[in-house]
Amino acid sequence: MADYEVEQIVARREAVPLEVMIRRLTRRFELSQPAIDALLGLPYTLKDFAPGQYILREGEQVQQSSFVVAGFVYRSKIVGDGGRQIVAIHLMGDFVDLQHIMLRRADHNIQALTPATLVQFPAEQLLDLAYRYPEIGKALWLESLIEAATFREGVVNVGRRDARTRTAHLLCELAVRREAAGLGPRGSYELPMSQEQIGDALGLTSVHVNRTLKTLEAEGLIARTKRAVTVADWEGLRRAGDFTPHYLHLHQKPE
């Protein structure tokens, strides 16, 4: 199946949304037909969210796990002085709260960034499948582990890189993840975030994000049109962002 066919499947909303999830899980593992059938047999609800709408709030009790079928989603925490830190940005194909397969209380907020469609499963039943089909369990656990690796890189990014490097790193990560998810080439993509939101993801102010993006543009590394990014010089951007994709474990094929 061609890379971009996924988008078409999703475009047709009536197409089984669980296909997107199956595709994701089989990115790294073969799943047997019985396992796939079991996943397809999961009860689920499909929900649409408007930009900014809360999918989940910190402190809430949760009994379900969600998956992005369309749109962008982000996760954030609020600190004491009112500041916000975005801890993750999710594309189509990402699990957004796999942790709630076991954790019963949300420790952060999840919101739609753009209009977004999510599939939600009863956490208990998904967990159950993880144990009845070890291949499913492995695939889901692996998703958790790679997400954790991405958080580690996030700590490094905001902790030890300056604004320019940090920003370039984020652009690289999104480009590579998008490409790996089969959503299009890394050379040019939509980045539907305000500069304020980018700042909240990078631990910077919107003003400084603005200046930093303009610097990267002036250096010929990227081009910008509205909220889309064109990577003008991938190798240059990669170097500027101190980016190596090892932590995404894209080529992980356990066994």
Added chain:
Amino acid sequence: MADYEVEQIVARREAVPLEVMIRRLTRRFELSQPAIDALLGLPYTLKDFAPGQYILREGEQVQQSSFVVAGFVYRSKIVGDGGRQIVAIHLMGDFVDLQHIMLRRADHNIQALTPATLVQFPAEQLLDLAYRYPEIGKALWLESLIEAATFREGVVNVGRRDARTRTAHLLCELAVRREAAGLGPRGSYELPMSQEQIGDALGLTSVHVNRTLKTLEAEGLIARTKRAVTVADWEGLRRAGDFTPHYLHLHQKPE
């Protein structure tokens, strides 16, 4: 079993070190006797490490998973300009690289902070137990998920909190984790890190850590003697550090 008895078990090196792991896993779940027996039957090696010694280097192939039986361990990544970011600090009772139960290549370094003793298992056999005994699988997966939650809080801490808040937060987290692990009360504990290492964990320089710790001390929130910390005013420190322990999910009892 009393809280501090764990230390004694560990002190007697001949006592089965796997007991420490069993204790950790049963902190949240009951494990059946067959599951416990299976864990106790795992082949393992016990290794001592000197301060600073590498347990694992970024880029290495890994086939095993480790657990801290004694001492302190930290995990770090190095950035392009030579800076280091410590992404996690581990106490006795913590898994330090549970991710290698499935990820075959290390994406960061793991080093001993103090003299430390680790138990190492063949990853494959541990994974195998996770599927033969769903209770074990759940307990291990849950550890991964909570670790990820800790990384998220780490992103928030370095991304959106100032030096004083950040530092107080770290002190609170270590106090609470130590207490939860049954290693002693939160009021006073050893923090066997140089100010340089604290800085690398917080995204600060050692000079600024020094000034910040002195500020916290001058404010009457902590007292310091060598590398031990006494929390003089827990509620004050908690507030200074914008600390709430929800993200540690200490009272998580799924089902």
Added chain:
DNA sequence: CGAATCGTTGATTCAACTCAACGCGAGTGG
């Protein structure tokens, strides 16, 4: 005792923040 490491302190610099103003495009309502 000498070397090395770590903590402490002061002086200075700088990266990022704050505050403020203005332009622009997309809605929206009269």
Added chain:
DNA sequence: CCACTCGCGTTGAGTTGAATCAACGATTCG
């Protein structure tokens, strides 16, 4: 259809929190 608002991006000027640079004291250890 135009005036208005509102959110967002842009830019400048001034401030500040943390870094840098540098020196020195304390402690440990061979």
